[in-house]
Amino acid sequence: MHAQIQAWGNYPPVPRDTEDGKTGTGYDATDPLRLLENTSDPVIRSWLSRQNAITKNIIGLIAKPEPISSPVVMREEDTPPEPDAVWLDLKTLQVYTMTGSDGNTRILQRDKTFGTEKVWYVTSQGERIGKFFVSADKNKLAFLLTDSKNTLTSKLRFIQIDGGGLMKDMLNDVDGVLPAVIWRSDGQGVIYARWNQTGSTVKTEVRQHLLGQTVTRDQSIFPGKNKLKSVPGSSYRLQFSPDAALVLLELQQPGLAERSYFYARNSDINGLNTRWKSLATTSDRVRQVVLTADGWYILSVKKNPQGSILKIEPKVPQLSRAKLAVETDQSQVVELAVAANGLYWHARIGGTDKLMQSTLNGKNIKEVTLPFQGKLSRLQAGTSKSGASFVLESASVAPSAYRVSEQGEILPFAAQKTSMSLPFTEKRLSVKAADGRLLWATLISRNPLPSDDKLPHGPTLLQLEYDSADSSDLAYEASRLEWVRRYGTLIVFRWFPAVAMSRAAPAVRDDPAADVIRLIELLQKEHLVQPGTLLAQELISGRNAVLLAALRRPDLFAAMHVRNCLSQAESVTVVQKAENHGALRNTQKPAGNAAALTDSPYEQLRSGVAYPAMLFSATGEVGQAPVWMSAKMAAALQLLNTDKSHPVLLRTAPESADVADPTTDMVSGWAFLLWRAGERNFSLQAGKPGGKQPK
Known part of the structure; x- marks a missing residue:
């Protein structure tokens, strides 16, 4: 039994079974192709080999202007536009984001050797790429996606750098208010805070996701082995040390400005068996902790109700050994941000908001001149970068974002977007x-x-x-x-798939x-x-x-x-x-x-x-x-x-x-x-x- 491919030859004849059982595969009068189910039979293997050969020959005869099985790359422009932000810069490659003339942001990977580029992701309308998180081996990236209609939660996607591209793993409902994700030390998964809001009830959970595993199997890793009672409505935030060796967990109970803090070594993260060590409880009246390479900076109101900025050594993370990091006079300390070039804090004196700055050792204290007098909020900085960002508003000026440079210059916080056509x-x-x-x-x-x-x-x-x-x-x-x-x-x-509208209604096929x-x-x-x-x-x-x-x-x-x-x-x-x-x-x-x-x-x-x-x-x-x-x-x-x-x-x-x-x-x-x-x-x-x- 055979069929012909018009002018260029015949298909390999399909093996036939007979009632006398000569092929040894068992005869089925109702399905003459059932014998193909036995792919271990030498006759069937031979037929498969001939099918592979004819396919290879036919596709091999097709004239191609360029190899379509080669690695897919984007064409390099004569003058590549400047990136919005560089997230990974290695000897041979660079990963960065760039916004095109269509308003969509792309994640690109540039090969420094050949000058070629790959596009790993393109945002859709209303979607914004947030923070990136790099694994310890520099081989994987996790990045947050937020929607303009919902800033409380984000999606977390993953990229395999060495040719794998965008991975199938996608985590929904990742905390978007204070996003933090940490890679496991072995690079096989991440730890993240999950936001869950039902009506007015908000619950966040700290979970571990292993790559390739369905999200439903993600484990909650806090409180782990710690015997702590979870207060309804409590929220969690995650931080990690610059070397990603340590995870800091912030627990905030509803109605309290003070938070509890726990930490664990990355290598000790083990799902429900994780043992967390306590850094501070609500009785310690700590409102903020920022991890840096040379110390942990703490905003506490225990000894000074107006607020003190303290520092403890990372080798001995004990609150009792904290020392004063900077003199803040009699002003109220509202927020703290730590950058590579120094400390920034939101001070309030007599109802007036000010932005203060010093070096990391608490010297050279000075006030940053704001564009206008108003309400300051959302002070943020990255411990590996210089400068800080904040939001300023007043009765006559809508909330506007700004950034302060290392030199103290104030600039509107607008991405320097270069059009990429x-x-x-x-x-x-x-x-x-x-x-x-x-x-x-x-x-x-x-x-x-x-x-x-x-x-x-x-x-x-x-x-x-x-x-x-x-x-x-x-x-x-x-x-x-x-x-x-x-x-x-x-x-x-x-x-x-379709979803049944109620339990009583039958599921739509x-x-x-x-x-x-x-x-x-x-x-x-x-x-x-x-x-x-x-x-x-x-x-x-x-x-x-x-x-x-x-x-x-x-x-x-x-x-x-x-x-x-x-x-x-x-x-x-x-x-x-x-x-x-x-x-x-x-x-x-x-x-x-x-x-x-x-x-x-x-x-x-x-x-x-x-x-x-x-x-x-x-x-x-x-x-x-x-x-x-x-x-x-x-x-x-x-x-x-x-x-x-x-x-x-x-x-x-x-x-x-x-x-x-x-x-x-x-x-x-x-x-x-x-x-x-x-x-x-x-x-x-x-x-x-x-x-x-x-x-």
Whole structure:
């Protein structure tokens, strides 16, 4: 049994089992492809090898203007704009943020050797990148994302520096009021404060997150082994020493200005078994502690009700050994900030707010001249940087942020944003699902944005993201922007499951394939995609929404690439040979779960249909769909497809090196998609010198 790929050769014949059991795999009259499930059989392994060979040869014959499997980089401008802020500066690379002319901020990584750049993240509307946290080995970054509509909480995302890019881990509800995150000493996770507000009740928790672990498994690490009673409404704040060796936890109870402080060595952090040491309780009347490399600075009102600034040595962190750090006269000390160049404190004398400054050793005390007399608040500084920032307001002046330089110069706190012109534009599209919920898609194209009467430039690629209903950010990746820069338009469809409105109401059955079809119909209605021209990639292992959509409506797609296909459910309809024409037809056997049949691509196949071209990649990794699922799906399509000009290719690990790495698999799959889209530079050159005809 074989099928032909039009003019360039035949598919490898599908191994057949017979009733006499010659192949030794067991005969199944209802499903002649069931033998492909035994991938340890030498006959099946041989067939897989030939499938890999034909796929490699065909893709190898495609002419490419530049290697698409090479590391994805952004083009370096002749005069690179200055960054907003540099967060990591090493000998060979630099990570920084930059805001473009579109108002969105990008996280970029510059290779100092080659001058190339990668874009790891792009903010969406109303989103702002906050503080960065670098792991001890300088190989990972964590960064906060805040929304203009909600400044109390932030999201925490992660970047793997050495080529890994944006990681899947995302922590919601991270404390955004006084954000602090510390990496574990081994770099395998972080400790963070989680904000949880229900009505007027606010509760914060100190948790530990291990990379790659679901957020639901994050452990609360305070009070740990300490026998402390948690007061309802208490909040926690985290600080850490500059060398990240020590964690300081601040506990503030409702209605009290004084706080309790506990500390632990980073190496001693061990989930619920963490033992915290006490630095100060509420009876010590400590209102603030700031950790620096040469000492811990403390604002206390125990001996002086107006407030004293004290200092203790980090080697012996005992409050009883604290010494006066600076003379503050008779003024009230409201806030303290410690910078690399000295101390800053908010002083109040006779109802008038002042900003004072001294060196770290308490010398050279002076007043910083403010732009106008008013209310001062939110005094902040970084212990590794010079200067401080604050907010000033009055009856006639709205709250405004300022920063004071090391020399005492006052400047408006406005980011020095240099316009960076990137040729990308976004358009949001909403799709109403069957149950009425709105699903969002983002169309990313090269400027100008296509109007209703003008198609996007170049081929259009559809990718899916599977999220929860409360997830709002789009996972921007350098490879996605690279597709747009090199080839055409990208549509990222963010799908999330339906949720029952009440316990009494039955859960709405999800049908992501139907939602994908609705999206494509909308794109066609708005003249953003022509019928039968859409390219698609189903890259999330075990997901099959795009594949199912193509099987139901093959007229909507030109080609697709599927990774680790989940092709069958427990109850199946089977494919059986039709005696009259040698093709396959569907023969359904009784199934106890009708929904499972609907969700199983293999059971949706039928004869007499012109399916789009498809490339299947299978890794065979533990926890992923087995290789045989992709193999059976590819074999059935090769036999069933009425249009033999639509190739169906299969590649599997370890024989195909491109399959193992998800990014490489995605990018190398572009050649197949662009070939099927009819792109001139990706035509199949069967007579190309050195090229071999697939056998």
